[in-house]
Structure formats: C-alpha cells, structure tokens
Amino acid sequence: MMNTFSNTLQLPHGQLSLPAFLPDATLGVVRNVDSADLERCGIEAVVMNTFHLMQRPGSSTITALGGLHRMSGWPHPIITDSGGFQAYSLIRQNARFGFMNDKGITFQPEGSDRKFHLTPEKSIQLQLSYGADIVVCLDDCTHVDDSFATQQESVNRTIDWARRCKDEFQRLMQQKRLPPERWPLLFGVIQGGGYHELRKQCAEALLEIGFDGFGFGGWPLDNKGQLLTDIIAYTRELVPPQLPMHALGIGHPANVLECAGMGYGIFDSAMPTRDARHSRLYVLTAHDAVPEPGSTEKWFSYLYVNDDKAIKNNGPISPYCDCLCCSRYSVAYLHHLFKIGDSLFLRLATIHNLRFMTQLMDRLRAQSYE
C-alpha cells in the first residue's frame, strides 16, 4: 500500500481531489487548449502565476475583468503562486533585473519599461484580488547548491515574510466578512535547501504561525536533473500528514509517482504541456495500475510523433487513453499535422499529455484506497 496523500480539498470554486496534477496556466491560459478541453481531460484546478499576470495583462485589468476565473472562463479552483520563485529566477539570471531585501522584491524584466515591487503584503493583496482558491506566501527561494549562510538567510526571511503574509491575509479576509468556509486556503513554503536542520527550523516556525498547507520550496532537482529525493521526503515528514503538501514545479511522471508515495498531494509543472508541444507524448504501458514508487518496472514510455516511425502508424497514441486525440485520431495523422505545422497538433498533443497525467492521478487515488 502506498503512502499517497489522498483527500479532497473544499475550495471556494469547487473541490480538488488529491493527489492532483495541475497544469501551469502561467499567463492565464494553458497554452493551446481551452477551459472545456481541460474539463474533458479531468483537470480540476490550474496554477496561475502572480509574477507574470501582474505584468500582463496587469492587476488593474484582471480586477476590472472580474478576477482570473471570469477572465479565463475557468470556473474551477485556481492556485496562484506568489511570484517569489520567478522573481528569484530572474534576478539569479542577471542581477541587473532586480534585487531582494527584507522588505520585498523589486524587479524589471528585460524589455519592460516599468519596475515592479512585490512585498509579502502586496503578493497576498494581488492573489486575493485575482480570486485565487489557494494563495501562496511569498518566500525567498534558493538553489540547493547555495551555501549554508545563504540558506539560513532565506529561511529567516521566508519565516518573516510568511508571518507578514498571514497577517495581511487575515486582515483582508476579515474585511470581506465572508464565512470561513468561503475563504481561500493559505499555503506556506518551506525553504532550507539541502540542509535538514534548516528545513526543520523553517517547517516548525511555519507550523506555529499556522497554514492550511505547505509547499516544498526551492528547485527540486540537482544539477544532473535528478530529484532531491532525500530532502523532499524528509520535508514531507516535518508536516502532519493531514495537512496537504504541494510539490512545487514537480511534473515529470516518474517524479510525481515518487513524491506521491512520500505523501505529497499537489503537483504542478509546465513539463507535460511543453513536452506535448515538442512532440514528446506520454504512453502508459501498464493497463490498470502504476507500480509502487521506487520499483524499476517500466510503466510509461515516450512516443515521439515527429519520428519517421510515426508516418504510417495508424493506431492511437495509447490504447489505454480515452482522450479526444486517442479516441479519434491516429499517430500518423498527428505526425502529418506536426509536419505541416498546424495548430491542431498542439491542441491534440496537449490534451493527450494532460489526460495521461489525470489518469496517473486517478490510479494513484484508487491505489491509496486499496
């Protein structure tokens, strides 16, 4: 029996069955597909990105359009991330794009004619004005290779910012006078890089402040692209099992399986949709189950639609998939669409990989009840 975290979160815009995979609708859209496509794939929630949305279309436009749900025609739950990870990545890429101090983050992306400020309070204000179902605290992100001193500073700042986020969240929610069951959830993010003692320090302080769930913060892969299994598992154990944990940015099917086995319940990544656009499609090789995490059993493979082997392949991508693409179109036709550069390829391929991810989640949920 797997240790999968299985539960249902009740959110203002509906329920989210865990474990769940959420595609990244970074700029308010999962590229190439519409909301009805997502519903048909079994997607229950998406992740949208405060860092990008505050730039385009901009916060006043989103508010004028009635929030993210109305703007994007998506009536189901939305997690907004705080913007911390993207701002960190931008500044790490080149320090002239911005800086971070105890007050918050200031950044000016290349090509932008204005400076943006993100403080813990501002991040919460924006996410609530967007209508998010799960709001994430602004954190100070690091890379696992950063020094102990840098990780300690990040943990101190992350705890301080989490406290400020919680205060701002409660202040704004009390102003709205909504009954607590209609409040969005507030998640804290646990930092500390690869240091067990720092992860523990961060988790204990955040648990004391009190949050509805937690994210694993920091880049989850090492320099070779391998999952940081040990510290990810350790961090999950620091949080009581009944509180959901989000494995931020983890979306490779093998990594999702592994982290679900550790008790993570929420996953988001641009990988499945990006792979689809690059003609890398996921195929389940086992009909009705996924193996226990850590098993060497091969349970999925890649099918490259751009490959010559696809030219006369008259079958579907997967006989076990019930998506629009597999129930109607052959691999050969997809290959043709890819070669002529028709946008229908992007839509069908994206739908298929998303359905693969929701089928994986269905199986994990079913196995956790066995």
Ligand SMILES: [Zn+2]
């Ligand atoms: Zn399919």
